[in-house]
Amino acid sequence: MYQRLWKNMDHVLLAAVGVLLVFSLITIGSATLEYSDPGYLQLKSLSFFWRLTKLDFTYVVKQLVWIVLGLGAFGLLISVDYEVLIKHSRLLYAINLLLLLLVIFLGHTALGAQRWIAIGPFQFQPSEFSKLILIITLARFLAEREGRLSKFRELIPCFAFVGLPTLLVLKQPDLGTSLVFVAIMFGMLFMAGARPSVLVTIIGLGLAAGVALYFTHHYVHQPDVLLEERLAYVNKALEGNAYYVNTDENIVREMRSLHLSTDRKADLLKFRQVLEERHRIWHARHEKFHKFTLKEYQMTRLTIFVDPESDLLGAGYHVWQSRIAIGSGGIQGKGLLGGTQTHFTFLPIRHTDFIFSVVGEEFGLLGGLLVLALFALLLYRGSRVVLVARDSYGVLLATGVVCMFAFHVLVNIGMTAGVMPVTGIPLPLFSYGGSNMLMNLAALGLLMNVYIRRKKLML
Known part of the structure; x- marks a missing residue:
């Protein structure tokens, strides 16, 4: 046999x-x-x-x-x-x-x-x-x-x-x-x-x-990351380091549109509240996306090779x-x-x-x-x-x-x-x-x- x-x-x-x-x-x-x-x-x-x-x-x-x-x-x-x-x-x-x-x-x-x-x-x-x-x-x-x-x-x-x-x-x-x-x-x-x-x-x-799926992820991921980054800049400014806030044209432009100044602590606190609310909304959307699709690291693996x-x-x-x-x-x-x-x-x-x-x-x-x-x-x-x-x-x-x-x-x-x-x-x-x-x-x-x-x- x-x-x-x-x-x-x-x-x-x-x-x-x-x-x-x-x-x-x-x-x-x-x-x-x-x-x-x-x-x-x-x-x-x-x-x-x-x-x-x-x-x-x-x-x-x-x-x-x-x-x-x-x-x-x-x-x-x-x-x-x-x-x-x-x-x-x-x-x-x-x-x-x-x-x-x-x-x-x-x-x-x-x-x-x-x-x-x-x-x-x-x-x-x-x-x-x-x-x-x-x-x-x-x-x-x-x-x-x-x-x-x-x-x-x-x-x-x-x-x-x-x-x-x-x-x-x-x-x-x-x-x-x-x-x-x-x-x-x-x-x-x-x-x-x-x-x-x-x-x-x-x-x-x-x-x-x-x-x-890729573009949907990009749509919810980018605002979440960007808002988190801007929050970090504002927190640094509140601690006395206003360099990142003053050099970020988008932050300066947006604060001016809200009649806020980057030099005043009270205005920075108000702007932080605005950012925190926006971040909460976009972060929830981002988390919901990953709950029903792929995890964040999986999406990153599928796109980072580009x-x-x-x-x-x-x-x-x-x-x-x-x-x-x-x-x-x-x-x-x-x-x-x-x-x-x-x-x-x-x-x-x-x-x-x-x-x-x-x-x-x-x-x-x-x-x-x-x-x-x-x-x-x-x-x-x-x-x-x-x-x-x-x-x-x-x-x-x-x-x-x-x-x-x-x-x-x-x-x-x-x-x-x-x-x-x-x-x-x-x-x-x-x-x-x-x-x-x-x-x-x-x-x-x-x-x-x-x-x-x-x-x-x-x-």
């Missing part, structure tokens, strides 16, 4: 995954190493292979453990015919919702998000596994509606099916994973027979809604340092352990979300192109699985996995290059993280499951 399974696997796909995993372990070991100027000078004189011995193996060993566990999940997903998984899709969907609800009530909070459930010394992120469960359950949901997906009203049940776990994930909040859900859904809808014109229209309306220089020490810091790291790597890079942005800790979260920036700095354009080529090969071989799948279930399962990987790669690398919003989406098979690695290897197991059963095997 196992020999036949091995014989029918896509060995090119396996090779691409293997090289990615090895490259990722080297990069993680480098990314997590911090040192001072003398240490940097000592390492520069070492050859590549000697530098390998100087890596920080703490995270490497942890990631290696997750890879081994992930390979176990890979083997498990291969050994069970995907039709068995499809038969239990309703149970999987219920389990998925239950886990996401548990996160809301019992989840561990870190970095401002409640996404993890602790089991003894381990923590896992249910939203990561939700991606794979969504692919399996949505495959059956769409296959049962084959031929009934051409009109918009026929797609509404599909949106509701995906929308429920998406809302639970947004509650954590985890914007990145919810966007992955949407990408998976549209890719699978397309392969299930939904009319492209309807899908394009829906995507267009979604983009229009995003633009409207102009990171507007807040280099705040929201734009990540993107700006990532650009510096990638740009400074040049063609050949600075060499393993040679990245100054990385090892002097200018580059944040460099072993997870911004790990591609480490590749760009230390291995240069050539290293970045190698990673892109490996992912392109993975996606190409995954697309071949879609074409050779034996039934609609297999086609939809493979499509979901390929769309998930493609979206992760596109957004993560675009994010580190400063051409996509920062959404916290990791680079699959490369970024450090246990839940993500387990899910990715399990998803590849599902993809390989479809491939080895492209013809009905007697196992």
